[in-house]
Amino acid sequence: MELMEMFKGRNIRPWRFLVQIGAVLFIIGQSYGLPPFGTYPIFRRIFLPNASCRYINDAPTSCYYYQVQDGFTTGFATNYVDVAIMLAVVVLLIILLGRFWCSWLCPFGLVQEGFEKLRELLGIPRYRLKWKQRILLRRVKYTIIFLTVLISIPIGISALGLTSCQSTFALPFCQVCPAKGFFLITQQIFGAEPWSNKLPLIAIASLVVFSVSAFFLPMAFCRICPMGGLMALFGRTSLPLLKKDPDKCTKCRICARVCPLDHDRVYEDMEKDDVGGEDCTLCGKCVEYCPEEGCLSINYGPFTLTSSKRPRTRNTFLGRFRKGGGDT
Amino acid sequence: MKEKRTSRYLKDKDGYFSEEQIDRTKKRSREMEEASRTRLTSQKVRAKTLTYFDEIMKYDGARSQELSDFQGKGGKIIGTMCVMVPLELINASGAKNVRLCSGYYEPVHPANELLGDAGLCPMVKSTLGSKMVNANPITNNINMVVGPATCDGKMKLAEILEDWVPVVMMNIPRVKIGETSSDIWVKEIEYLSRKLEEVTGKRISKRALVNEIKKWNRGHELWSKMLDIRRSKRPTISGQDAMLVVQASQMDDIERWNKKTSQLISELQDMQKKGMIAGEDGAARILLAGSPMMYPNFKIPAIVEESGGTIVHDELCSGFRLMSDPVMLDGITRKGIMRGLAERYFFPCTCPCFSPNDERIRRIKESIEAFGIEGVVFHTLRGCHLSNIEATKIELELRDIGIPMVKLESEYDEGDIEQVRTRVEAFIEMIKARRENEGI
Numbered sequence: 001m002e003l004m005e006m007f008k009g010r011n012i013r014p015w016r017f018l019v020q021i022g023a024v025l026f027i028i029g030q031s032y033g034l035p036p037f038g039t040y041p042i043f044r045r046i047f048l049p050n051a052s053c054r055y056i057n058d059a060p061t062s063c064y065y066y067q068v069q070d071g072f073t074t075g076f077a078t079n080y081v082d083v084a085i086m087l088a089v090v091v092l093l094i095i096l097l098g099r100f101w102c103s104w105l106c107p108f109g110l111v112q113e114g115f116e117k118l119r120e121l122l123g124i125p126r127y128r129l130k131w132k133q134r135i136l137l138r139r140v141k142y143t144i145i146f147l148t149v150l151i152s153i154p155i156g157i158s159a160l161g162l163t164s165c166q167s168t169f170a171l172p173f174c175q176v177c178p179a180k181g182f183f184l185i186t187q188q189i190f191g192a193e194p195w196s197n198k199l200p201l202i203a204i205a206s207l208v209v210f211s212v213s214a215f216f217l218p219m220a221f222c223r224i225c226p227m228g229g230l231m232a233l234f235g236r237t238s239l240p241l242l243k244k245d246p247d248k249c250t251k252c253r254i255c256a257r258v259c260p261l262d263h264d265r266v267y268e269d270m271e272k273d274d275v276g277g278e279d280c281t282l283c284g285k286c287v288e289y290c291p292e293e294g295c296l297s298i299n300y301g302p303f304t305l306t307s308s309k310r311p312r313t314r315n316t317f318l319g320r321f322r323k324g325g326g327d328t
Numbered sequence: 329m330k331e332k333r334t335s336r337y338l339k340d341k342d343g344y345f346s347e348e349q350i351d352r353t354k355k356r357s358r359e360m361e362e363a364s365r366t367r368l369t370s371q372k373v374r375a376k377t378l379t380y381f382d383e384i385m386k387y388d389g390a391r392s393q394e395l396s397d398f399q400g401k402g403g404k405i406i407g408t409m410c411v412m413v414p415l416e417l418i419n420a421s422g423a424k425n426v427r428l429c430s431g432y433y434e435p436v437h438p439a440n441e442l443l444g445d446a447g448l449c450p451m452v453k454s455t456l457g458s459k460m461v462n463a464n465p466i467t468n469n470i471n472m473v474v475g476p477a478t479c480d481g482k483m484k485l486a487e488i489l490e491d492w493v494p495v496v497m498m499n500i501p502r503v504k505i506g507e508t509s510s511d512i513w514v515k516e517i518e519y520l521s522r523k524l525e526e527v528t529g530k531r532i533s534k535r536a537l538v539n540e541i542k543k544w545n546r547g548h549e550l551w552s553k554m555l556d557i558r559r560s561k562r563p564t565i566s567g568q569d570a571m572l573v574v575q576a577s578q579m580d581d582i583e584r585w586n587k588k589t590s591q592l593i594s595e596l597q598d599m600q601k602k603g604m605i606a607g608e609d610g611a612a613r614i615l616l617a618g619s620p621m622m623y624p625n626f627k628i629p630a631i632v633e634e635s636g637g638t639i640v641h642d643e644l645c646s647g648f649r650l651m652s653d654p655v656m657l658d659g660i661t662r663k664g665i666m667r668g669l670a671e672r673y674f675f676p677c678t679c680p681c682f683s684p685n686d687e688r689i690r691r692i693k694e695s696i697e698a699f700g701i702e703g704v705v706f707h708t709l710r711g712c713h714l715s716n717i718e719a720t721k722i723e724l725e726l727r728d729i730g731i732p733m734v735k736l737e738s739e740y741d742e743g744d745i746e747q748v749r750t751r752v753e754a755f756i757e758m759i760k761a762r763r764e765n766e767g768i
Contacts, residue, residue: 123534125663131507247694250653251687252676253510257667258658270686289656310552311545311654 012284012306016104020113023105027052027059028183049090049227050101051108053183054174057192063179064090065148065227069171072152094231098238099276102228103283108179112221115214116260127216134262138278141229148173148226176202178210178221218260222281232278241299242276242287244269248295255286255296266296337442337488345438350461356434357463357624361387364624371566371633373606375599377592378569384576385623391579392465398424399469404528407470407493408578409455409486410478411645412500412673414517416540416655418474419582420532421524427578428467429646430454431622433740435463449711450740451620452481459492466579472527474520476500478681479714496523500674503683510671517670534662541655541669543582550589551651557596558640559699564599566606567616567639568629571647575623578650607638612759613700614639617692617722618707619715620646627745628707628736628752635753636760641699643692645679652676680714688718689725696731703759704733705752709740732758 027048047064054062064086071083094101103109119126129137151172155162174180181203187193199207213220222228231238244266256267263279266286275296276282287296290308297307365382368374384391399405404423408415418425435457436450442460443453458464475486476498486495498516501509521532551574557563558570565573573592577585614637616629621644629639642648653676657668678688695701704726708715716737723733734755736748 120659120661123661125661126659128507247690247697249687250676250691252653253671254656254668257671258656270690285658289658291654291656310549311656312549 012288016283019104020107020110023052024107024110027061027107028056030058030060046089046093047086048101048105049094049231050106051177051179051221051225051227052106053108053177053179055180056183057187063227066171066174069148069152069173072149073156073166073170076153076156076158090230091234094234095238098240099228099231099235099280099282100240101231102222102225102281108182108221109219109281111182112214112219115211116218119215124216126218129217129262137223140224141226141232144173144224144226145229173226175200176206178203178206181207182210219281222261223279228281235276235278235280236274239301240282240305241274242266242280242282243273243297243299244275245273245295245297246270248292250292252291254289254291258285258289260285337491345441345461349438350463353434353438353457353461353463357432357458358387360433361624364626364630367626367630368568368572371569371606373564373599373604374569375565375592375595377588377595378573380588381569381573381576381592384580385572387624388465392468395424395426395466396469399471404471405469406524406527407467407473409473409475409482411650412476412478412677412679413474413498414520414669414673415578415582416537416544416669417517417521417532418524419540419543420536421521421528422530422536423471423524423528424581425578426467426470427575427622428455428459428470428473429620429622430458430464430467431625431740432458432464433625433742435461436740447711449479449481449619449709451622451625451709452485452711454740456485456488459489472496472523474498478502478679479712481711494527496520500681502681504675505684510667510674513674514667514670517666517673521666534660534665537665537669538657538660540582541657541665543586545654546586547577547582547589548651548654550586550593553593554589554596555641555648557593557600560600561700562600562603562605563638563640564596564604564606566633567614567642568626568633569606570639571621571626571629571642571644572623574647574650607633608636610760611636611638612756612763613637613702614756615692615695615699615701615704616642616644616647616707617704618644618719619709619712620644621707622646625740627742628705628738628748631745631749631752632705632756635749635756637703637705637752637756639705641695641701643678643688643695645677649677680718685718689722692722693725693729696726696729701731702763703755704731705755706733706735708735708737710737732762 044060046061047067048061049064052059052061052063054066056062067086068083071080071086075081075083151169154160155165155169181199184193184197184199185207188195188197210221249270251267253267256264259266260283261279261281263277265277266275269275282298284298284306287298287306287308290296291311292308293310294307298305365386368382383389395405405426406418406423407426407428408418409428415425429451432454436453437457438461439453439457440446458467462468470493473486473489473493473495475482475489475495477483477486478500486497489495498520499512501512503509525531554565554570554573557565573589614632616639621628632639653672655668655672657665678685678691680688692704706719706722708719719735723735726733732755734751736751738744738748
């Protein structure tokens, strides 16, 4: 009953939650003892532009970033053809689904939202980034991409004599990626992975840093995720778009306040109708909360998937807090 | 015992105004309110539920009795001076809110005597005068005043009122720039909540706050339904009545107001089905903008509606804007709720005291389209420099989209009625002539 109520009044969050659960089951379910969903070989050749970790046992597919690093290191002899083909497929996927990959399909995103929910239940206010910090974090993800390429390629070229570094520097990003640590440890807890497979110290450190920051700062990892960095570059060319009708905007700043990633272009921009951008993950929270009829909308190409509505009072447990409404 | 602070503005408070003057102020205020009420009730098409709202806004009516009873039981009454005061917070602390801004003409004179400033905003003077001579029973016995420092008049008014009643002044960042102004305003709201807790002796709990937000959001929802009725081709409520209803929300208990308003809405919808219409058929659709018009001062809307126009929308802080933006909560942390509350009262507000105020023009233009407005009546109170300055900008912007605007300056006085009427009649005539020309 409660569940049915959740879906009334065009709430985006419950739908997104269902999709996220589906994605998680598809990607990591089998390693936690669930029946395998995607063992078809075709999935094993496609790599996703989100943090679906390579270190999940028997995962049908994984994040492309592992493959990119691997390809950069090993692909010198083949002129990086494999990497190029894989990247082309990834770009195609990005253009098709845009940043739906992030907030709707990324298992690690769901983990972070879990952290956020926990904080909220404990009644601890979220940390708000300062302007400078936000700009800095925005640059960090491009720096990570740059450094990954800078390290991965030279260590694979034997002429440079750096191949001996491969044992230390192979897969540079995966070594510090908190997703690896998180999924390995949870697999160990659920018995899918032996405890003897110890995590290196750096992975544990990054996991600790991630846990603390994700607890206080919503979607902390998304702000520096290099996969997101690549997607941000295609933010304008991909088909799903966040649109705004500036005429209907009252500048109430709800969109900027509720945004988990502090994407303030939705609030600031009054000229263009396409208000997505490098920070937006298309989670639809602003569309859900916008109190103006038809002001914000999520579009797929020329089609409008959903648009904002005037709030209606609802009696649900979740709706009570979500829309701040509820019949008295 | 704490030493009573000496008055800074008025020495020898007792006996400064003669008994006779106080009585005269009260009597004239009562007469004025009665005249306004008769004007409202004499409209041909009027929903019956509106008598409830008449009663709430009545001079010395049942509501003022109710409030003094509430106070007698130890309840606190908080006066607000602006739309930017979060009423949810006041109600969550267990206190009741009363909007102080006064529309009575007569109390202007005592304030004039004290300040001697003929150019000052009459609404400020009237509010001050009502408090000085205790002219308005509904605002007589307030325990605290919350005064955001918006325009110069309101700011100094709050300072002067401190001689009579404790005042909490709130610093409004008048330049709206995202994060920084928001942080300042959130802190001010938190300061207000501490002050309210001091006065009522009750802690503002999260649950109470969420509850009040729910009630007020219900009010916003009802008000948007009301706007739908006014937006239709045949509105069944006149602009004056709609303004009366929404102003009553500032005086009434919100829960009861919600109940009565939903009753009113269903009555209005029934009337619509019967094919009734408020005002005359084919009346010019007018948007009212500018300075606030508090209840008995319904001079201009009455003139507009008597001379063949219907006010289908307004953008006044004494009208539409009171109930236009709901509070949307995304978290259940106390800080998150406070922030949501603060931002709702600050960012969508299009008071001319803010500096980048393009939203106002955008809002007016949007409502012109949505409500099918044919002309804008821009009203400024004498001495409302901020509105006056913006009027020029708005007029030019409206000229671009071909919407005529008339700017009226009014004083708290009945002397200018005929002059205003002549201008408004000519304006509405012009709109109707334009309509015919375009029809051909």
